[in-house]
Amino acid sequence: TWCTTIGGVLRRLPADEIASLVAEADRSLTLQSAAPVRSFVVNSSRLAAAWTEAVRATAEAVKQVRKRGKHRDWADSHDSIKRLARHDQTNEGAVGEPVFSAARLALRLLGWLGGPSSKVPKASTAHDRLVTIAQAYVLEGGWVDQARRKLRVLDAGALQSEVDAVLTDVDERVDQWNAAFATALAAWHRRGRPPGGVTPIERALTDVAAAFLAGDDRRRLAVLVFDGLSWAKASELLPSLDSAGWGLAAWSAKGAPAKLNTAPMLAALPTVTEVSRAAFFRGELVPAGVNERTELDVKRFAAHPKLREFIDKQDGPQLLLGGKAVDATGAPTAAFNALLASDDRVVGAVLNVVDDQLHGTARLRTTFTLRDLHGLSTLLQRCADEGRAILLCADHGHVLGQRAMSRPLNTAGSRKTRYRVLPAGEQPTEGEIELRTKDNVWAPEKGDRVALLLSESQAHHHVAGEGTHGGVSMAEVIAPLVLLSHEAVCTASADGRDGEDNGLATRAVDRPTWWEADVRMAENERKPKPKKAQGSLLAAASSAEPNAPVDALPGVGAVSATEPNSTGPAESSSLPSKVAAAAKVVVAQLPERKQARALILLSLALAEGGAVPVVRVAAACGILAQRVSGLVAAVSEHTNIDGYEVVRHDAAQKTVHVNASLLKQLFGEGS
Numbered sequence: 001t002w003c004t005t006i007g008g009v010l011r012r013l014p015a016d017e018i019a020s021l022v023a024e025a026d027r028s029l030t031l032q033s034a035a036p037v038r039s040f041v042v043n044s045s046r047l048a049a050a051w052t053e054a055v056r057a058t059a060e061a062v063k064q065v066r067k068r069g070k071h072r073d074w075a076d077s078h079d080s081i082k083r084l085a086r087h088d089q090t091n092e093g094a095v096g097e098p099v100f101s102a103a104r105l106a107l108r109l110l111g112w113l114g115g116p117s118s119k120v121p122k123a124s125t126a127h128d129r130l131v132t133i134a135q136a137y138v139l140e141g142g143w144v145d146q147a148r149r150k151l152r153v154l155d156a157g158a159l160q161s162e163v164d165a166v167l168t169d170v171d172e173r174v175d176q177w178n179a180a181f182a183t184a185l186a187a188w189h190r191r192g193r194p195p196g197g198v199t200p201i202e203r204a205l206t207d208v209a210a211a212f213l214a215g216d217d218r219r220r221l222a223v224l225v226f227d228g229l230s231w232a233k234a235s236e237l238l239p240s241l242d243s244a245g246w247g248l249a250a251w252s253a254k255g256a257p258a259k260l261n262t263a264p265m266l267a268a269l270p271t272v273t274e275v276s277r278a279a280f281f282r283g284e285l286v287p288a289g290v291n292e293r294t295e296l297d298v299k300r301f302a303a304h305p306k307l308r309e310f311i312d313k314q315d316g317p318q319l320l321l322g323g324k325a326v327d328a329t330g331a332p333t334a335a336f337n338a339l340l341a342s343d344d345r346v347v348g349a350v351l352n353v354v355d356d357q358l359h360g361t362a363r364l365r366t367t368f369t370l371r372d373l374h375g376l377s378t379l380l381q382r383c384a385d386e387g388r389a390i391l392l393c394a395d396h397g398h399v400l401g402q403r404a405m406s407r408p409l410n411t412a413g414s415r416k417t418r419y420r421v422l423p424a425g426e427q428p429t430e431g432e433i434e435l436r437t438k439d440n441v442w443a444p445e446k447g448d449r450v451a452l453l454l455s456e457s458q459a460h461h462h463v464a465g466e467g468t469h470g471g472v473s474m475a476e477v478i479a480p481l482v483l484l485s486h487e488a489v490c491t492a493s494a495d496g497r498d499g500e501d502n503g504l505a506t507r508a509v510d511r512p513t514w515w516e517a518d519v520r521m522a523e524n525e526r527k528p529k530p531k532k533a534q535g536s537l538l539a540a541a542s543s544a545e546p547n548a549p550v551d552a553l554p555g556v557g558a559v560s561a562t563e564p565n566s567t568g569p570a571e572s573s574s575l576p577s578k579v580a581a582a583a584k585v586v587v588a589q590l591p592e593r594k595q596a597r598a599l600i601l602l603s604l605a606l607a608e609g610g611a612v613p614v615v616r617v618a619a620a621c622g623i624l625a626q627r628v629s630g631l632v633a634a635v636s637e638h639t640n641i642d643g644y645e646v647v648r649h650d651a652a653q654k655t656v657h658v659n660a661s662l663l664k665q666l667f668g669e670g671s
Contacts, residue, residue, distance in 0.1 A: 042054075042083070043083065044087075045086045045087050045088055046087075046088055050083070050087060051084075051087050051089045051096060053083075054080055054083040054084045054087060055084070055096075055099060055157065055158045055159060056158065057080035057083070058080040058081060058084055058103050058159060059158060059159050059161075059162045060080075061080050061081075062103075062106055062107075062110070062159070062162040062163075062165075062166065063162055063165075065110050065114070066110070066162075066165060066166065066169065081103055081104070081107060084096075084099075084100045084103055085100065096157075098154045098155045098156065098157075099155070099156055099157045099158070099159060101150070101154055102151060102154045102155075102156035102157075102159055102160075102163050103156075103159055103163075105147045105150055105151050105154070106151065106159070106162070106163050106166045108143075108147050108514055108515050109144065109147050109148070109151075109166055109167075109170050110166060111513075111514030111515075112140065112143075112144055112170070112512070112514050113166075113169060113170055113173060115514060117136065117140055117512070117514075118173055120133075120176050120177055120180050121133060121136065121180075126183070126184045126187035126188065127184075127187075127188060127191070127194070127196070127197075128197075129180065129184045130181070130184035130185060130187075130188050130197075130198065131196070131197030131198055131264075133177065133180060133181045133184065133474070134181075134197075134198050134264035134266065134474075134478050135197070135257045135263075135264055137177075137181075137231065137264070137474045137478050138231060138257070138260060138264045138478060139257065139259060139260070139510075139512070140512045141174075141177070141231065141474055141475075141478075142230070142231025142232050142234060142235035143235045143511070143512050143515055144170065144174065145174075145230065145231065145232035145235075145400070145475055146232040146233070146235050146236050148167060148170060148171070148174075148232075148400065149232055149400055149466075151163055151166075151167055152167070152400070171456075171457075174456070175455060175456070175457075177474060178454050178455065178456065178473045178474055179454060181454075181472075181473070181474050181477075182433050182452075182454035182472045182473070183433075185266070185433075185472055185477060186433050186435060186439075186472075188266075189269065189435055189439045189440050189441060190435075190439045192440060193266075193285075193440050195207070195255070195263075196255065197255050197263055197264075198255070198263050198264050198265070198266050199253070199255075199262060199263045199264065199265040199266070199481060200265075200266055201265055201266060201267050201268055201276055201279050201280050201395070201479065202268065202279040202280065202282065202283055202284050202285055203283070204265055204280060204393065204481055205223070205280065205281075205283060205304055205306065205307060206283060206306045207253055207254065207263075208253050208262050208391060208481065208483065209221060209223060209306075209307065209346060209391055210306035210307060210309070210310070211253060211254075212249075212251055212253075212389070212391075212483060212503070213310050213345055213346060214310075215251065215503055216501050216503065218501060219345065219389065219501065219503075219504070220345050220346075220386065220387050220388045220389070221345065221346045221347075221388060221389050221390070221391060222340060222346075222347055222348070222349070222383050222388045222389070222390050222391070223319075223346065223347070223348035223349070223390075223391045223393070224348070224349055224351060224379075224390055224391065224392050224393070225277070225280070225348065225349070225350045225351065225393055225394065225395060226351050226353065226354050226392070226393070226394050226480075227273060227277070227350060227351065227352050227354060227355045227394070227395060228273075228354045228355050228394065228395070228396060228397065228398050228467070228469060229354045229393075229394035229397065229479070229480055230354075230394070230397035230398050230467065230475050230476075230479075230480075231397060231475065231478060231479075231480055232397075232400075232475065233354060233368040234392075234394075234480040234482070236367065236368045236369055237368050237369060237370065237373075238392075238482065238509045239508075239509045239511065239615070239625075240369035240370040240371065241370055241380070241484065241509075242508060242509070242618075242624050242625045242626055243370065243626060244370060244377060244380055244381070244486075245384065245486050245487045245488065245506075245624065245626075246380060246384075246390075246484050246485070246486050246506070247484065247485065247487070247506035247507050247508055247509065247624045248260065248261055248482065248483070248484065248485075248506065248507050248508070248509060249261055249389055249483040249484060249485035249503060249504055249505070249506065250485075250502060250503055250504065250505040250506070250507060250622075251483060251485075251503030251504070253483075259510045259619075260482065261482070261483050262481045262482060262483060264478050264481075265393065265478070265479050265480070265481035266477050266478060266479070267395065267396040267397070267476070267477050267478075267479050268285055268286070268442065269419075269435065269440075269441045269442065269450070269452060269472065269477075270416070270418070270419040270441070270442065270450065270452060270470045270471070271396040271397070271418070271469045271470055271471065271472070271476040271477055272396070272416070272419075272469065272470050273294060273395055273396070274286075274291070274292050274293070274294060275292070275442045276395045276396045276479075277294065277297060277350075277395035277396075278292040278294075278296075278297065278300065280393075280395055281297045281300035281301045281304065281319070282300045282304075283304050283305065283306070285440055285442070286442050287442075288437035288441075288442055288443045288445075288448070289437075289443070289444065289445040291444070291445075294321075295321070297319060297321065297350065298318075298319045298320075298321065301316070301317055301318075301319035301348055302315055302316035302317055302318065302319070303316060304316070304317065307346055310345045310346055311344055311345065311346070312343075313344075317344060317346050317347060317348065318339055318344065318347055318348070319347075319348040319349065319350070320333075320335060320336050320339065320348070320349045320350070321349075321350045322350060322351070322352050324336070325349035325350065325351065326349070326351060326375060326379065327375065329374060329375040330351075330353055330373055330374065330375020330376050330378075330379065331374075331375035331378040331379060332375075332378065332379045332382050336349060336379075337382060340382050340383060340386045340388060341386055347388075353373060353376070354368075354394075380486075383486070384486035384488055384489060387489050388489070389483060389484060389485045389486075389489060389504060390483070390484040390485075391481070391482075391483055391484075392480065392481075392482045392483075392484055393479065393480055393481045393482070394479040394480050394481075395479065396469050396476055396477070396479050397469065397475045397476050397477070397478065397479050397480075398467030398468060398469040398475065398476060399418070399456045399467060399468060399469065399471065399473050399475050399476055400456060400466070400467060400475070415460040415461070416460065416461075416470050417459050417460055417461050417463065417468045417469075417470055418452065418453045418459060418460070418468060418469060418470030418471035418476070419450055419451065419452045419453065419470045419471060420450070420451050420460060421443055421444060421446070421447035421449065421450060421451075422434065422447070422449040422450065422451050428451040429451075431453055431454060431455040431458050432451040432452065432453055432454070433451070433452050433454055433472055434449060434450070434451050435449075435450055435452065436448055436449050436450075437449075437450075452470070452471050452472045453470075453471035453472070453473075454471060454472050454473055455473070456473050456475070485504045485505070485506050486506070487506050487624065489504050490502075490504040490505050490506065506623075506624055507618075507619075507622040507623060507624070508615065508618035508619050508622075508623060508624050508625050509619070510615075510619035511615055511616070511619070513616075516613045516615065516616060578664055578668050578669065579606060579660050579663060579664050579668075580603075581668065581669065582663050582664045582666075582667040582668040583599065583602045583603065583606070583663060583667075584599070585667045585668075586598070586602070586635065586638055586639055586663070586667055587599045587602070589638045590634060590635065590638065594631070594634055597621040597623070597631055598631065598634065598635050600617070600620050600621050601617050601621065601628075601631055601632070601635060601656060601658075602635070602647075602658055602663075604616060604617055604620055604656075605617075605647075605656050605657065605658035606658055606660055606663075610657055610658055610659065610660060611655050611656070611657045611658075612655065612656050613654060613655055613656075614628045614629075614649075614654045614655060614656060615654070617631070617656055625654075628649070628656065629649050629651065632647060632648070632649040632656055633649075635647050636648065639663065639666070639667075641666065644659075644662050644666060645659070645662075646658065646659050646662045646663050646666065647659075
């Protein structure tokens with residue numbers, strides 16, 4: 001009690017007096033003090049001893065989770081990450097910020113590694129295996145790569161040895177995925193790169209851009225090609241677009257996974273700009289022996305047979321390259337602004353921002369969000385102002401330079417960093433996949449056999465930048481291809497003829513459930529689930545249309561719940577029948593168009609024990625994350641009565657909270 005009282009007094013003192021008292025406390029209060037004082041020290045958000053103990057406990061927790069191989073052990077047994085999150089040392093710019101970031105990323109990777117989604121998939125045919133791996137990589141693999149890239153440059157302090165061990169474990173699993181992918185990819189190439197579950201890069205403009213434009217003659221599109229954009233960077237960029245009103249377009253291409261709107265795009269081989277980007281704009285692979293120059297991309301785009309159908313003028317669609325499209329800040333040039341404002345239904349630009357980052361002096365510590373790319377914000381706003389959807393894509397990805405630097409190879413033949421032309425009579429070495437020009441692979445004029453590296457940790461030359469490409473790893477071959485829409489574009493498309501274009505409606509980018517694991521632990525003290533669960537509110541909501549009235553929803557019965565838009569296998573999320581019934585009483589009071597989404601919001605939070613990240617609600621409801629606060633406000637108008645806060649939105653922590661006890665008390669049977 002004394003320690004609690006002192007803590008309350010401290011918070012009311014001026015900052016300079018607090019600092020002085022904390023310094024004195026650091027000298028006198030230690031972990032060897034009496035039990036009540038020790039508890040105060042351990043749980044302090046200011047004392048240095050508390051930080052030291054939290055870091056030690058976190059390191060031990062990571063070690064134990066790695067030994068057992070079960071991420072749930074962390075969630076159920078350890079609170080060290082919570083204490084790290086609460087401490088002032090984790091504030092932005094504080095010395096402990098990178099340590100906390102490293103702990104959080106390690107936790108996420110352990111969540112992936114310990115779950116079923118990290119297991120290399122099996123399939124009856126090579127094509128099916130290729131599709132399964134490619135889709136899994138797009139949905140989760142890019143997030144794994146993002147975490148690995150960041151962990152490699154963070155100073156984890158006392159956590160470093162455990163962080164390195166986690167990285168080693170994850171790298172080994174990723175290597176297994178790359179080996180399986182390369183084998184399936186080679187078989188696919190030998191069969192002629194057939195579509196079906198994946199998008200060959202030479203078919204992207206036909207199967208996505210042209211198909212989208214053909215769906216409604218009011219649609220306008222900007223094709224933005226980011227040179228070398230990997231899914232590791234795309235998984236960081238795409239969620240950040242939500243704050244500017246951009247999200248995944250509701251329109252979906254044939255063969256697209258449920259959580260995206262296009263099938264995974266596979267680059268041409270070798271995965272270099274001159275080969276793969278040329279194939280993207282040509283609409284066909286570059287013949288072996290033909291050396292294509294990137295400056296010819298303008299003519300290739302203009303000559304694309306399918307896109308020309310949507311341009312009235314004879315010279316075809318227009319494309320601007322690099323500095324002609326954006327200035328040094330990344331903002332659109334006057335020429336690109338004029339092109340965006342033109343009557344042309346499809347325009348394009350090649351942006352070199354990724355390549356500039358990979359080879360820039362501050363490359364390793366640069367993040368890739370909309371907040372970091374100020375000029376891109378201006379470009380996106382111009383697209384929205386002109387009523388254009390965006391096809392955000394890349395010509396290829398790249399592997400992490402930090403790994404590729406580790407094992408340079410001493411091999412013969414005409415060599416690039418990640419591939420080489422095999423001399424006559426020489427066989428590929430371990431870690432290489434051999435393909436011939438007849439297998440739809442490009443090679444220079446004096447060669448018909450190409451050996452491509454599949455391991456991330458190998459390169460024929462020293463890698464000076466953060467990333468490199470040319471090989472056949474997932475990160476190089478599986479390139480981003482995403483159709484984006486702005487919330488204003490859907491409304492702008494309504495001209496009174498057919499109403500809004502539903503294909504331009506926006507929805508949030510989904511994150512893997514393991515990516516939000518630390519958020520759930522920090523904001524939600526896990527409560528044991530009832531042993532006798534008699535109903536599932538979540539199953540009822542997940543099977544309904546987004547705007548369905550509550551009366552149209554399935555009844556609450558003994559059914560198994562599957563989280564809407566969750567990654568990985570279905571998990572049981574049944575709720576006690578009285579809580580579910582109380583939630584449906586609340587939902588029935590809302591306007592019909594909001595009822596299904598309100599039911600999803602309540603059920604997700606209740607299934608998690610009372611708190612759920614905003615991004616998960618947005619993904620499940622099919623809306624942008626910034627719209628969740630409005631949904632919470634609509635629900636709370638009917639729940640938060642007589643001063644009781646049943647439902648609330650924590651904007652700082654980006655979570656939604658539902659008090660199950662109050663919900664049942666106020667809206668349950670007999671209330």
